[in-house]
Amino acid sequence: MSEKKEIINESTQLTKKEVNKVWWTWWKYALTVFGYERLQAPGFTLSMLPIFKKFYKNKPEKMVAALKRHSVFYNTNNIVGAVVNGIVASMEVEKANGAKISDDFIQNIKVGLMGPLAGIGDAITQATIPPIVLSVAIGLSTNGSVLGAIFAVAVLYGINMLISRITFMSGYKSGREAVNKLLGKQMARIQDAMSVLGLTVVGAITASYVNFTITAEYVSEYSTINFQEVLDGIFPKFIPMCLVLLGFYLLKFKKFSAIKLIGVYLVIAIVLGVIGIV
């Protein structure tokens, strides 16, 4: 066993430089192309390229197969999602060394992780950190100082880089070991736990950032009823919740695309805006 391990270590691990390149490519090009069709697929393919170049340089068939394997739809939070690049990178290295890891297996890891990580990642790196940093920056800039802008760029870039780097390296180091642990029921439990966190924060984002205010009032001789106030008295942010659940229903069961959903909301906004309800 130890002998076998030594051979692997000697001949086929990535150098530190190559590992860094895998990470940096993802860090830099995660959102390149940025189309609805496959979102981050090119970024993921590019980040695996240093590995494929090392192992499949003179094996064009394997090279093409490897690149094709990663060209399918992929979308997650580009900062926290670096952990997937780490795990898959270490699995690709093993695969190139002859380990029996099927293409489907790698694909399942990616698909299984991208959703929960998108939920948590967006919650942390989009909805939590930037508002805090930018609030401080606004405070620094209200009298026209350049400090706010410098602070915002330096801190946002620095924090994101730190998170991305740490998650990537932990994914790469645990690699298949992590996958072994994560497989099966263990994985389902972790994913469920991640969904708990993700959904809690997504609910909070709904309450904070989706706004819909009914301005119409019922005016009678004796009193004025403000519908929005009545609703707020029962359950604040009830309509934003309904809008999100409607969106979920259309996406999941009616197979709407994001663009179609934007169209639906646009129609709602126009119709209700024109007749004066909102």
Place this chain on the structure above:
Amino acid sequence: MDVSIFQAFLIGVACWLGSVENSQPLGVAFSDAMSKPIVGGTIVGIILGDVVTGATIGAAVQAMYLGQVLIGGVATADMAFVSYPSIALAMLAGADANVAVTLAATVGVLGAALFTGYEILASVFYQLGDKFIAQNNIKGMKVAYMVLPPITSFVIRFGITFAIVLLGSNYASSLLAAIPELVLHIASVLGGVLPAVGISILVTYTLKDYKFVIFFLIGMMCITFLQFNMVATAVFGACLAVMYYMFTDHKNENNLEIQDDEEDELL
């Protein structure tokens, strides 16, 4: 305030640097940070020679977009167009921070529509990438994925910003007045509703078991009833997640060995 061609050129380039679809020169997170109005306002102020006004307007617009998030890859307002051409226009028209905020909101929604168009058209690059991959042409693939998209982004961002800043300086205030009230109103309603798109996408990702919708409700109630802020809610959610993990533990212990065998077969 007058603007020279050189100044318009610089603002155009800055807008390109602050657009998330452009990964040059330091990566997505850098472009994302550059796209913040507080940064854009300061940079536009420096270029136009009045950094105090620029940073002040930037801070005011930033306050409105504090919660602006790019969730699930769906932009609800285009931050690059908000932070550069619209702040530049406001400064050139001599508008105060309030007018600048209205202008930014309008430009933001229009920009988001434009960006949605870009996200659809970007399919061309995927097809091109597929073609080169099938031919084992790594260089070609790199061009399709790493070179052409930033160039396209540059053409759109720089072109529109340059034209708006150069031509718009004379007409900015009258242009703003010419937009009907109803359009502005619908734009602002839509701006409030659009975050629901990205959130819906995230829910489809994370909601596998419908019973879990209670956690979505808990999250909402943390904000509406308990008046938590986002950080407190995130920590609370993390606690719930750990508790969930702890309380589902005992079921699996007996199955661990069987599971290991399954894994070996799978691998």
